Amino acid sequence: MEKAERTLMEPVGNVNLEDTKIGISKGIHRLQMKLEVMFFQKGIILILIGFLLGRALILSHLTPFSLPFFAAVYLLRKDKAPLALLGVLAGSLTLSIGNIVLTFMLSTLFLIAFRTTKKFIKNEIKSLPFYVLGTSFIVKCAFLYIQQGQTITVYDGVMTGVEASLTFILTLIFMQSIPLLSINKRKKSLKTEEVISLIIMLASVMTGTIGWSLYNLSVEHILSRYLVLLFAFVAGATVGSTVGVVTGLIFSLANVSSFYQMSLLAFSGLLGGLLKEGKRTGTAIGLIIATLLIGMYGESDSSLLKTVYESFAAVFLLYLTPQNLALKLAKYIPGTPEYAQEQQQYMRKIRDVTANRVEQFSSVFQALSKSFTQYDEIDDPEYEERELDFFLSNVTEKTCQTCFKKDHCWSRNFEETYQLMKEVMYEVDSGNEALSPKMTRELEKHCVKPKKVHDAIQREFMYFHANQQLKKQVQESRKLVADQLQGVSEVMGDFAREIQRERENHYKQEELILEALEDFGIEIDQVEIYSLEQGNVDIDMTLPSCNGMGECEKLIAPMLSDITGESIIVQREECAKLRSDSCQVTFRSAKAFVVETGAAHAAKGGGLVSGDCYSMIELGPGKYAVAISDGMGNGERAHIESNETLRLLQKILQSGIEEKVAIKSINSILSLRTTDEIFSTLDLAMIDLQDASVKFLKIGSTPSFVKRGDKILKIEASNLPMGILQEFDVDVVSDQLKAGDLLIMMSDGVFEGPRHIGNHDAWMKRKIREMETTDPQEIADLIMEEVIRTRSGNIEDDMTIVVAKIDHNTPKWASIPVGKNKIIS
Incomplete structure (x- = not known):
C-alpha cells in the first residue's frame, strides 16, 4: 500500500517542480518586460545616456557629445527630448559650472534656430547635422570670447572648429543609434553601419565613466572589456575585434594614457570571438589570455594584477x-546563426503563400491543356463512318437527287446502291483516273448516269482531301497548344517549389500589438504580421503554453478585433505538447457575411446524367461564387460541356484572374476545342463576403431573382451562349445584397418548365413570393416540385436550381477594448 502511495505521489511532485520552474521563468520574463518598458518606453535610458555623455571628454577638455545627442533625440523622439536635456545638463554639472552653462546655451540656441527656420526646411534629417555644426561653432566661440576677456587665439579657433566637426559627425552617428534604444522602433536586423554607430555611441557613453573606480578598479576598463566580450560572444571574431578597435579608439581620444587599451580590446575581441564555440568560458579565456600578453609586454601605467582583476570583473x-x-542581440546582427534562423522563420510563410499561388496558376494551365486534348474527333471510332456518310451525301445530292431512278436505287435497293457507291469511291481514291472494266460494267448496269456519278466522286474527293488536311492541321495546332500549356504548367510548378520572397515589414504595428497584449497581462513571445489589408488581416503569434485554456480565441482574437478595427478569428492553432514548448497561432479576418446554399437538380426523363451542372466555389478570402452551366442538348455530351465549363471557371477564378477575362478565356477554349456546334450557357454570381456586393455575369442564361422580404428583384442580361462567337463582350450586372436576402438562380429547364404559362417571369416571382420558409434547400426543393407538378410529373428538360441566403457573420466572442489606436486606418 505504501509503495502504491509513493508511486502515485512521485508524478505529482514532478509536476509541482515543473510548475515551479515555469512560474519562475514567467516571473523573470515579466520582470524583463517591466524593465524594458521602464527604461526604453518611459525614457529612463535616455537620462542615463545623457548624463554620461554630458560628462564625456575628448582630448581632456572637448565636450562634443551633449548637443548631438540632444538634437538627435529631439528630432527622432521629441516627447523624450526634455529627459535627454535633463541628463546632459546633469552630466555637465559634474564637470564644472561653466560646462553646464555652455551646454544650456548650446541647447537653447539650437532650439531657437531650428524651430524658427523649420518651415523653410525641406528635409529635417539632412539639415540637422549642419544646424548642430553651426550652433556649436558660434556658441563655443562666443563663450570663449567672453571667458577669455574678449580675445580668441588661433589655437582656440582651431580647437573650436575641431569640436564643431566632431559634433557634425556624432550627430550622424547618434541619428542611427537613437532609434535602436526605443522598443517602438526595434528592427528585425541591423545594418553594418548601424552596428558600428551603436558601438561608437556605447563607447562614447562609457567615456563618461572615466575617473570612476570601484575597489581601486577602473570602471571604464571593466565596462569596455565587458562590451567587447559581449559582442565577441554573440557575433564572433570579426564583430568582436571591430568593437575592440572602435572602443579603444574612443577611449584613447578621451584619455591619451589609455592608448594601450586599443590593443588590449582589439586582441580580446579577436581571441574571444575565435573561442566563442566554448561559449562564455571560451570567450572569457580569450580575454584573460589577451590581458596577460598585453599586460606583460605592453606599456601600461597600471600593474598587471590590477589589469587582470579588471578583466575578471x-x-x-x-x-x-x-x-x-x-540571443536577442544575436538575432539583430547579420552573420550570426540566430540571425539566419530568424530570417528563415521570418520568410517561411510568405514563401509558402507565394508558392501556393504559383501552383494554382500551374493547375490552371494544366486544366487548359487537358481541355484541348480531352475530346479528339479523329480518335472517335465512329469518325470514319460518319465522314463516309457525309461524302456520299454530297455526291448523291449532285447526281441522284434529280434522277428519275432515285426511288428505285435508294428506297428499294439501298444496301446494294450504298455498297456500290463505296466501292466506286475506294477505287477512285486509289489514284486511277479511270475505273476498272469490271467496276465500269457494274456501275453502268446499276446506274443510268455512270459518267456523271464518276465525275462527281472525283470532284468531291478534291474537297474531301482539302477538308481532311485542314482538320489535321487544326488537330495538330490543338495538340501544339495543349503541349505548350502543359509546358507552362510544369515550369510554374517547378518555380513554385523554388520561389522565395521577402515579406512586407510591419515593425511598428507588431510593436503596437505586442505592447497592447502585454499591458493587458498576456504573455507573447513573438508577433509576425503578414498582411494588414482590410478584410485580409493575417497575423501569426508565438506564445507560451496556454494549457488548453483557449485564451487565443477568448482573449487575444477579441483584442485584435479592437486593435485592427474588424472581426478577427483564430484560423489555425497548434498548441504546445509540452508545457515548456510554445503555441503557434494564426489569426485571420472574419468574413462580414456568410452564404448558406441549397440546390436541386433533375435530368431529362428522370435519367442519371444531366446536361446541367452547378458549383459553389470558395474563392480565397472574402469571395464566394455560385455558378450554373447548361450544355446544349441533353445527355452525356451536354454534361461534359457544362461540367468542363465550370471546371475551367473554378480553376481560373481561384487563381485570381478577373471574372470577365476568365469567361472570355473559357469562351475561346470552347470555340476552338471542337468543330461541332456545342454551346454552353453560364450563370455566375460573384459575392463579396465583406460588403455583400454581388456581380452577375449571364452568358445565354435565364434570369435570376433576389427575394428581399416581399420584394422580388429580377436580374437578367443579354449575351449569346459561349462557344458561338470567338470575340464577344461580357455584360456585368452589379447589385448590393443585404442580410437576409435570398438569391435564386436556375437553368432554362426550371424557368421555362411550367406548362400552359404565358408569363414565366410573373409565375416564378409569385411562387418565390409565396414561399414562407427561408431555408435555401427547402426553397430549391419546393420550386422544383412546383415546376414538375405543372408537367404532370414529367421532366422534359434538364432542371437545376440553386438558392443562396446571405446573412451577417456573428462573431462568437465580442471585441475587447484595449485603449490603443487602431493600426489599420
Whole structure:
C-alpha cells in the first residue's frame, strides 16, 4: 500500500517542480518586460545616456557629445527630448559650472534656430547635422570670447572648429543609434553601419565613466572589456575585434594614457570571438589570455594584477548577462546563426503563400491543356463512318437527287446502291483516273448516269482531301497548344517549389500589438504580421503554453478585433505538447457575411446524367461564387460541356484572374476545342463576403431573382451562349445584397418548365413570393416540385436550381477594448 502511495505521489511532485520552474521563468520574463518598458518606453535610458555623455571628454577638455545627442533625440523622439536635456545638463554639472552653462546655451540656441527656420526646411534629417555644426561653432566661440576677456587665439579657433566637426559627425552617428534604444522602433536586423554607430555611441557613453573606480578598479576598463566580450560572444571574431578597435579608439581620444587599451580590446575581441564555440568560458579565456600578453609586454601605467582583476570583473558581468539578452542581440546582427534562423522563420510563410499561388496558376494551365486534348474527333471510332456518310451525301445530292431512278436505287435497293457507291469511291481514291472494266460494267448496269456519278466522286474527293488536311492541321495546332500549356504548367510548378520572397515589414504595428497584449497581462513571445489589408488581416503569434485554456480565441482574437478595427478569428492553432514548448497561432479576418446554399437538380426523363451542372466555389478570402452551366442538348455530351465549363471557371477564378477575362478565356477554349456546334450557357454570381456586393455575369442564361422580404428583384442580361462567337463582350450586372436576402438562380429547364404559362417571369416571382420558409434547400426543393407538378410529373428538360441566403457573420466572442489606436486606418 505504501509503495502504491509513493508511486502515485512521485508524478505529482514532478509536476509541482515543473510548475515551479515555469512560474519562475514567467516571473523573470515579466520582470524583463517591466524593465524594458521602464527604461526604453518611459525614457529612463535616455537620462542615463545623457548624463554620461554630458560628462564625456575628448582630448581632456572637448565636450562634443551633449548637443548631438540632444538634437538627435529631439528630432527622432521629441516627447523624450526634455529627459535627454535633463541628463546632459546633469552630466555637465559634474564637470564644472561653466560646462553646464555652455551646454544650456548650446541647447537653447539650437532650439531657437531650428524651430524658427523649420518651415523653410525641406528635409529635417539632412539639415540637422549642419544646424548642430553651426550652433556649436558660434556658441563655443562666443563663450570663449567672453571667458577669455574678449580675445580668441588661433589655437582656440582651431580647437573650436575641431569640436564643431566632431559634433557634425556624432550627430550622424547618434541619428542611427537613437532609434535602436526605443522598443517602438526595434528592427528585425541591423545594418553594418548601424552596428558600428551603436558601438561608437556605447563607447562614447562609457567615456563618461572615466575617473570612476570601484575597489581601486577602473570602471571604464571593466565596462569596455565587458562590451567587447559581449559582442565577441554573440557575433564572433570579426564583430568582436571591430568593437575592440572602435572602443579603444574612443577611449584613447578621451584619455591619451589609455592608448594601450586599443590593443588590449582589439586582441580580446579577436581571441574571444575565435573561442566563442566554448561559449562564455571560451570567450572569457580569450580575454584573460589577451590581458596577460598585453599586460606583460605592453606599456601600461597600471600593474598587471590590477589589469587582470579588471578583466575578471568583466568576465563576471558576462556570466551575469541573461541568455535571452544574448540571443536577442544575436538575432539583430547579420552573420550570426540566430540571425539566419530568424530570417528563415521570418520568410517561411510568405514563401509558402507565394508558392501556393504559383501552383494554382500551374493547375490552371494544366486544366487548359487537358481541355484541348480531352475530346479528339479523329480518335472517335465512329469518325470514319460518319465522314463516309457525309461524302456520299454530297455526291448523291449532285447526281441522284434529280434522277428519275432515285426511288428505285435508294428506297428499294439501298444496301446494294450504298455498297456500290463505296466501292466506286475506294477505287477512285486509289489514284486511277479511270475505273476498272469490271467496276465500269457494274456501275453502268446499276446506274443510268455512270459518267456523271464518276465525275462527281472525283470532284468531291478534291474537297474531301482539302477538308481532311485542314482538320489535321487544326488537330495538330490543338495538340501544339495543349503541349505548350502543359509546358507552362510544369515550369510554374517547378518555380513554385523554388520561389522565395521577402515579406512586407510591419515593425511598428507588431510593436503596437505586442505592447497592447502585454499591458493587458498576456504573455507573447513573438508577433509576425503578414498582411494588414482590410478584410485580409493575417497575423501569426508565438506564445507560451496556454494549457488548453483557449485564451487565443477568448482573449487575444477579441483584442485584435479592437486593435485592427474588424472581426478577427483564430484560423489555425497548434498548441504546445509540452508545457515548456510554445503555441503557434494564426489569426485571420472574419468574413462580414456568410452564404448558406441549397440546390436541386433533375435530368431529362428522370435519367442519371444531366446536361446541367452547378458549383459553389470558395474563392480565397472574402469571395464566394455560385455558378450554373447548361450544355446544349441533353445527355452525356451536354454534361461534359457544362461540367468542363465550370471546371475551367473554378480553376481560373481561384487563381485570381478577373471574372470577365476568365469567361472570355473559357469562351475561346470552347470555340476552338471542337468543330461541332456545342454551346454552353453560364450563370455566375460573384459575392463579396465583406460588403455583400454581388456581380452577375449571364452568358445565354435565364434570369435570376433576389427575394428581399416581399420584394422580388429580377436580374437578367443579354449575351449569346459561349462557344458561338470567338470575340464577344461580357455584360456585368452589379447589385448590393443585404442580410437576409435570398438569391435564386436556375437553368432554362426550371424557368421555362411550367406548362400552359404565358408569363414565366410573373409565375416564378409569385411562387418565390409565396414561399414562407427561408431555408435555401427547402426553397430549391419546393420550386422544383412546383415546376414538375405543372408537367404532370414529367421532366422534359434538364432542371437545376440553386438558392443562396446571405446573412451577417456573428462573431462568437465580442471585441475587447484595449485603449490603443487602431493600426489599420
